[in-house]
Amino acid sequence: MQNKNQRHFSTVRSGVLVAAVSIFMSSAALAQQAAAPPPPSVTTVNIATSSVPLSYQYAARISAFRQTEVRARVNGILLKRNFVEGAQVKAGDVLFLMDPASYEAALMQAQAGLKQAQAQLSQGIREEKRNISLFDQKVGSQKSRDDAISARELAEAAVASAEAQVKTAELNLGYTKVTAPISGVTSLEQVSEGSLISSDSSLLTNITQLDPVYVNFSFSDAEAREIRHLIDLMKSKGQEQKLRVKLTFGDGSTYGSEGLVDFTSATVDVNTGTIQARAVIDNPDRQLIPGQFVRATVSGVTADSAIVIPEVALLQGPQGQFVYTVGKDGKAKINAVTLGQKVGSNWIVNSGLEAGDQLITEGVIKVRPGSAVNATAQAAAADAGKGTKETAAN
Known part of the structure; x- marks a missing residue:
């Protein structure tokens, strides 16, 4: 009887434990489900x-559109300077005057030589006509006729030589007025007035053209390929392919005008691995100075x-x-x-x-x-x- 009661008690206790475990697991599951966060x-x-639209930005440097040296083309004494140093001059303006006296005399001598040659030619023409007429009349000899023709031809050559000497003398006299080959801004005078000028080595001044100016920068080879590819795509669609350049100064201000890229090198620089490029931009107020560093923003291509x-x-x-x-x-x-x-x-x-x-x-x-x-x-x-x-x- 006692064993039977013990078995009954053991069965009841096991059932209670199973029920408790089931209740605990259900509660844990419910708690875990309640703690799971919602989707973010x-x-x-x-x-x-x-x-x-794409753009590329580069460090760039300004350079003069043109820069030329002004030198004397003849020897002589420098008499006068006709410009203010650092001022704007126009092409053809007379910058320097050299002593013209010796060149005026040389021109007069050449002109006299021309007149002499022309007189000899006139005489030769008359002699030629006379000897040809006598030969036709069976009075003069053939040798006399041929000599007269040769004399006239030599006289014509002498006239041509004399005309060339006159032209040379006129040019030399004109060179005593040293003119500006281009429009631009002059530098300091290199030779003072009264100096003896040699056409071989005497530098008188420099002229720098500042309107427009060049903007020089460099593409990387990868960017150059990318830009060329985009330009080719734009060409195939009949779109404009000009690369525009906008400048920014060191203080963050921007330049008022845009330029256009006019040159891109066909080779890669072996020292830098870049491709040189250049733009032209107007500079009427001379805000851009050769040697100045700026930042250039290149635009004009679009990624479709x-x-x-x-x-x-x-x-x-x-x-x-x-x-x-x-x-x-x-x-x-x-x-x-x-x-x-x-x-x-x-x-x-x-x-x-x-x-x-x-x-x-x-x-x-x-x-x-x-x-x-x-x-x-x-x-x-x-x-x-x-x-x-x-x-x-x-």
């Missing part, structure tokens, strides 16, 4: 392609069908840069991306995203790969703006 809320943008994402969506991982997108199942997905140029506060994506992808732009810190998210679509993507890529020129 994120904001997404529907990826779409667009045409994005570009994907642009906001910088806030971009993350950095051990394998590189990536973004999160939301798949059709509502779960977050990692997309490794390759970036192109920065466009304002956004980036152009070269690979890793496609049009139609749902990009997570806000709440990315709370996202875990493969986890569900509560996505809210953003009304519109951020404005791409205007891109600027900075490159240091040599």
Whole structure:
């Protein structure tokens, strides 16, 4: 009887323990279910392609459009300077006067020699006519006729030589007035008045043309390929392909006029690995000075069908840069991306995203790969703006 009661008590106790364990497990499950966080809320943008204007920024340096040396073309004494040093002069202005006396005398001598040669030619022509007439009348000899013809031909050659000497003398006399070969700004006078000038070595002054001026900078070879590719695409569509240049000074202010790129080197500089380029820009107020450093922003190309994402969506991982997108199942997905140029506060994506992808732009810190998210679509993507890529020129 006692054993039977013990077995009954043991059975009851086991049932109580099973019930208690079941109640505990149910409570734990309910507690765990109550503690599980809801999917994180994120904001997404529907990826779409667009045409994005690009620009590139370089350190640049101003150089003169033209710079020439003014030298004497004849020897002589420098009598007078006709310009103010550092002033603007025009092409053809008389800058210096040299003593013309010896060259005036040389011209008079050459003119006298010309008259003498012309007189001899007139005499030769008369002798030729006379001897030809006598020969036709069977009175003169053939030798006399031939001698007369030769004398006339020699006289003509003497006249031509005398005319050349007169021309040379006129040129030398004209060279005593030293004129400006180009329009521009003069430098300091190099030789004082009263000095003996030699045409071989005497530098009188320099003239620098400052309107327009050149802007010199350098592309990297990768950027040059990219720009050429974009220009070729624009050409195929019949669009304008001119590269424009805007200048910025060291204090952040911008120059009022834009220039155009007029030259790009066909070879890569072996010392710097860059490609030299040059733009021409108007400088009527002489704000741009040769040797001055500026920052040049080159624009005029457009990237078609570009994907642009906001910088806030971009993350950095051990394998590189990536973004999160939301798949059709509502779960977050990692997309490794390759970036192109920065466009304002956004980036152009070269690979890793496609049009139609749902990009997570806000709440990315709370996202875990493969986890569900509560996505809210953003009304519109951020404005791409205007891109600027900075490159240091040599």
